[in-house]
Amino acid sequence: MMQKQEDVQPSALKIIPLGGLGEIGLNMMVLEYEDTIVVIDAGLMFPEEDMLGIDIVIPDFTYLQKNRNRVRALLVTHGHEDHIGAIPFLLREVPVPIYATTLTLALIKEKLKEHGLLERSELCRVEPRETIGIGPFDIEFIQVCHSIPDGVGLAIRTPVGVIIHSGDFKIDNTPVDGRRFDMARFGKYGEQGVLALFADSTNVERPGYTLSEKDVGATLRDIFRECSGRIIVAVFASNLHRIQQVVQLAREFGRRVLLNGRSMVINVRIARELGYIDFPGDDEITLQDLAYLPDSEVLMLTTGSQGEPMSALTRMAFNDHKKLKVKPGDTIVLSSKFIPGNERTIQNIINHLYRHGAEVIYEQVRDIHVSGHAYREELKAMINVVQPNYFIPVHGEFRHLVKHRQLAVDTGVPEENCLLIENGGVVEFYPDGVLTGEHVETGRVLVDGKGVGDVGGLVLRDRRHLSEDGMVIASLVFNKETQELVSGPDILSRGFIHEEAKPELLDDAKCVIFETIDKQLSEGAELDCTVLQEDIRRELKRFFNRVLDRRPVIYPIVVEI
């Protein structure tokens, strides 16, 4: 009997991050108990600098594909791309019902429509404080503050204990929409006992508290008070709190609002339909209205705060917009942070706006942005209210996770219970303890056009090489019987050199090829296609390296007939 009992291992609650631990973006986490899997978020990441030509990056879903029959729900914390952007790709592989709050669900719906997936999707709307049951899990959605409305954290009651996932959050005590961070609910779970807290690490390097979104409103009001020309505010289309404040200020200062940019128009429409923004239709104008409205009565809300090349703001800066011209007297407010990697582009746009005589206001010169992610004191508050037995930092690069782990230790969570997990690392919770060490397949899948995963390291290395010194193609045809050149050598180059600057260069390169052929012939051997190709490549490489110190991709095409 004893023997038997020992054999019956209690089931484990497994938690497996598939993305977002060790990187910003790609947020995705698996919860698993016996035959039930639920997934939290399915986000994308925008390509890093060295991912040339890549459109977006999504997590590797292999683990979910292998276990697709057990996947019962996708729980989405909020509507940002790094939490919903991979959903269409996931649904194609693993159809699963999606649970999210009203606005989040509407944004997901819009995305699925674009991908032609709406018909075959199952979308389930939930409310904050609502609890749903999925197999052995009871999941409550808990309201949090963030830079998009309707964000939630999750409290998941499992057979092994309660798991809290913070989602992306900040503690804004004066939120624009009055929807407060639901401290009471987190506290209730904390009092009852929480097995583990998974919390957002994005801003763990920042001391103190984030400012309230309303503080931005105050700075914006000052700007409205000072400006007599047109005001153009660039903001993320998802930052509906910010948009709400701008719209309200417009009304207060007698300005009417022009919306610019596809996602701005869509998001405002959705937010209006669902009651997430107070923006009467009368306050809105069209491009045509600009002609007769005085500048002092115009407010434009636009996308493009990150210098996106096709955005209205970028086109206006480069004088490339048919209907909108920037002019002296205009004030342009970039009301968002410069995402690392975009700084040079944005600064370039700012310079061009100044060239047109406009005034430009941005985070470096005035407080017109606040973060949506909790700073250190808020992170401590979250740990204190939840009182978790275990703590696992999520949503951050490796250094953020290390620092957030240390912060939890400093806040009083026992050091051995603060786990540093990376993508693919499995955490197994048993009634009597925790196990780590197992790993599942994860990674990043690159999306380029319609191709998902068909561009990898090798292709990117080639793109890098081509981008650095361009390419040179040398082609020739020779007759095997007569051992004579029938055509060529011809040389083409691209991205290599401005040929008019050194007209003799490619002629010299042809001479190199002739010499290479002569050398092979003089050695008495018959011309060999493969050998000749390799010889030409090597000799041209040497030649270009010597005369120009450049290493283009060289493609010799030798055809024998």
Next chain:
Amino acid sequence: MMQKQEDVQPSALKIIPLGGLGEIGLNMMVLEYEDTIVVIDAGLMFPEEDMLGIDIVIPDFTYLQKNRNRVRALLVTHGHEDHIGAIPFLLREVPVPIYATTLTLALIKEKLKEHGLLERSELCRVEPRETIGIGPFDIEFIQVCHSIPDGVGLAIRTPVGVIIHSGDFKIDNTPVDGRRFDMARFGKYGEQGVLALFADSTNVERPGYTLSEKDVGATLRDIFRECSGRIIVAVFASNLHRIQQVVQLAREFGRRVLLNGRSMVINVRIARELGYIDFPGDDEITLQDLAYLPDSEVLMLTTGSQGEPMSALTRMAFNDHKKLKVKPGDTIVLSSKFIPGNERTIQNIINHLYRHGAEVIYEQVRDIHVSGHAYREELKAMINVVQPNYFIPVHGEFRHLVKHRQLAVDTGVPEENCLLIENGGVVEFYPDGVLTGEHVETGRVLVDGKGVGDVGGLVLRDRRHLSEDGMVIASLVFNKETQELVSGPDILSRGFIHEEAKPELLDDAKCVIFETIDKQLSEGAELDCTVLQEDIRRELKRFFNRVLDRRPVIYPIVVEI
């Protein structure tokens, strides 16, 4: 007689910026009176993101080449690359004596040696407060503070009035080397009357005053106090004040110093030889010494604070350094700012250092860097002490120039005397006024390997295109007489797709080519090389766009024999 007098136009003092106005870097300015030209600085710029494969950027010297017989002196304000980096390229085109202070001259010498130009160069050492005469100009070198020792501003007495050029400066009242910003000299010229001030605009967006370099020393001392393991400080090799402070702290805390990185070793050697650093040889150790020294007695000074790929720090982070491994207990201090464009790379390195168990300290988490450029209050102080009749902001992107101009207006310079000039814009000072509007040829010249100026917009556009979707080469040979394919079509791709992911794709592309040939033949016409090439390009483009939504560079090579 009256007529005659009116014909004798008084000569103008012409000032022509050839670089650095509208950009950070490329600093270079021309002063010209009758048959004398002097040049201030000849700096480079590191390539911007879209300058694929480019090594460095230098100003266009056309104007100086055209007037080479009149160019009498190059005056150099300090030894940073954005002020001396283009000197070798300038000297090849326009031989000219170089005037600079001791350390600056030594750094220039090192650079000319590398370029094999030292023998034919004329280097003239000057001291602060020394005045030299060049034709109609009397030039005094005035000591300023900056993030490299031995920086100077210039006071140039001309027949039309005194010109002050600030160089790069900050007002550090407690400089590490005791060499103070020479307020008295600037004041003396101010009292006597200054025609025009040209001043550094880099930090015009920052309110208040820069901290003193000594403040960094205080933070570094705290770090030394806290650390018991090895300390590794990454810093610009030219920041000899910082290096001095670190070396002094090492002595104070009983650590010996390992220098790492080529430019670190060279700069410290030069500074030692010239007495610009107090660093006894006994304090220095070699890699071999690490074996027997306890970690608490080791201090390493290294380059690589910008994540340069070949630097020791980067190789250590990626575990790619044969002799140096990062380990738990190490503290790595990145004591410099993250230059925009390098953030992602540096953050990546920080994450990797944390993975090895090290602690990393950087500007975002602790005050271990100060700027070498004056903040707003210092800029105002400079204007107040010089009391210029005219003010022209230099060294900055367009927005900086606009804001610096406004700052001068706010400080009391008449608005009409604050000029906004861009590269190539000529300012002509006459005894009775100023003229602007004329322009000379300027621009940026790209250096790629040994090629100077042979890569331009078109080549860069091709590199960009190649980097985004790679390339596809389709080759075939046909017999003109028989109108039959003799060889091919063959298809090669690079940077386009991981072929194993879609093995059928290139076969399908071949079918597209066969169809294109058949279509031409079925129309009864003879195969035409050029037409066929164009048709194949177009059809392949359509095909790849349709099936993959990608636009590779397509090169059809059709040979007829």
